[in-house]
Amino acid sequence: xxxxxxxxxxxxxxxxxxxxxxxxxxxxxxxxxxxxxxxxxxxxxxxxxxxxxxxxxxxxxxxxxxxxxxxxxxxxxxxxxxxxxxxxxxxxxxxxxxxxxxxxxxxxxxxxxxxxxxxxxxxxxxxxxxxxxxxxxxxxxxxxxxxxxxxxxxxxxxxxxxxxxxxxxxxxxxxxxxxxxxxxxxxxxxxxxxxxxxxxxxxxxxxxxxxxxxxxxxxxxx
Numbered sequence: 001x002x003x004x005x006x007x008x009x010x011x012x013x014x015x016x017x018x019x020x021x022x023x024x025x026x027x028x029x030x031x032x033x034x035x036x037x038x039x040x041x042x043x044x045x046x047x048x049x050x051x052x053x054x055x056x057x058x059x060x061x062x063x064x065x066x067x068x069x070x071x072x073x074x075x076x077x078x079x080x081x082x083x084x085x086x087x088x089x090x091x092x093x094x095x096x097x098x099x100x101x102x103x104x105x106x107x108x109x110x111x112x113x114x115x116x117x118x119x120x121x122x123x124x125x126x127x128x129x130x131x132x133x134x135x136x137x138x139x140x141x142x143x144x145x146x147x148x149x150x151x152x153x154x155x156x157x158x159x160x161x162x163x164x165x166x167x168x169x170x171x172x173x174x175x176x177x178x179x180x181x182x183x184x185x186x187x188x189x190x191x192x193x194x195x196x197x198x199x200x201x202x203x204x205x206x207x208x209x210x211x212x213x214x215x216x217x218x219x220x221x222x
Contacts, residue, residue: 004111004119008103011127012096019134023219034135038074041128045070048121063164064176065157066095069129077132085136086146087153090212092133099126137212138219150209 022030045062053060062068069091075081076088099122103111111119161176168174178184182197 005104007123008100011123012100012130015127015131015134019131019138022135023138030135030139034077034132037128037132038077041070041125041132042074042078045125061164061167063161063168063174065091066099066126066129068157068160069095070125073129073132077136084149084153085139086142086149089133089136089216090150090209091153092129092131093137093212094133094208096126096128096130096133100130137216139221141220142213142216144213147209147213150212154205 022033045067049060049062062071073088073092076084103123114122158180161180165177168177179201182194185193185197
């Protein structure tokens, strides 16, 4: 399964090259490409979740950060919610970037039991998120006000996830719940580690927002 590690490195590299070439294209062409990718991403996942809901005889709700972003990012773009575009860019890059980084580091054993079809679909969807996020972050320089939009998006996402906890039987085994409720560190290091864990988590999120603005200032037009 070493191919998963290789693919996890190759896909974002190809996406970065494609985005870089698009930066020199005219604005109308870039808009059409972005809209096309968003339409495909949105309707593919609508169909996928509808099919899974029918198959499992239970409404399937997206809860993982990337799964929610499959819907939120295209809606922001297609409905031209300009104030929310920084959140679309941030969430797309965070979800797509983290997925491929995880695939590079741990893909050989984390996805070893997955069907090849599931792996391909997951890579394509996360690749679409990363592609759209990189296009959005390079379209213009965001004001510092965008930091509040991103922070609000993170807070809203966290609250929504917590409210849906019982729908997912307490969230055990689901990454976003493991992250929010510190299940893994408390299991291996004890509950005493939880305050420090949250400090580190908030610090990393703050750093990710700072890196987002640095990258935006380096790649976007004035």
